[in-house]
Amino acid sequence: NAGVTQTPKFRVLKTGQSMTLLCAQDMNHEYMYWYRQDPGMGLRLIHYSVGEGTTAKGEVPDGYNVSRLKKQNFLLGLESAAPSQTSVYFCASSYSWAWSNQPQHFGDGTRLSIL
């Protein structure tokens, strides 16, 4: 009964370092999303994917890259971390919206600090 699992849960990076956040879902969802959450700003969409091998930009994509090589996994990469990327990152997934509206299911988040 895992749902959406994010790895790691916490990470501290130095400016300029790179890292990858992993999101895995076991619900056979077609759609996956990466958000960041900052105080007073709600959730903002970084990138999303509507199927294996496809990705698209959200509201705040700069400084991030993503890949969806397998249906169950969605990776978020920071090539050169900056202090402005200090945030809590949430991954979410849902069934396809092609035929009906679907709620998104969220992971527990990754708290990332860039020094």
Add this chain to the structure above:
Amino acid sequence: EDKVVQSPLSLVVHEGDTVTLNCSYEVTNFRSLLWYKQEKKAPTFLFMLTSSGIEKKSGRLSSILDKKELFSILNITATQTGDSAVYLCGLHGSGNTGKLIFGQGTTLQVKP
């Protein structure tokens, strides 16, 4: 540009009180509006609203949508300390991507 504004941003009440949280929006093509509750970690889904005037209800929580005046409300009756959380409103506009635009969230604290 689609936009979601929640009010109030924070609220402190005592157990047993009734609260009403507001979500107003601007959208080019409306598809649905979703409410989530966020405690320590993952936001959890509460309601999805697509039609005006039809109340969704789950226990002490209820929600309704007004597509003419472009807002939704989330009501919580007989509040309990376990209702303390951030409540998020998300808007889905046109297309089949499922992308949500979220408001800032309302932080609710329920005191014993």
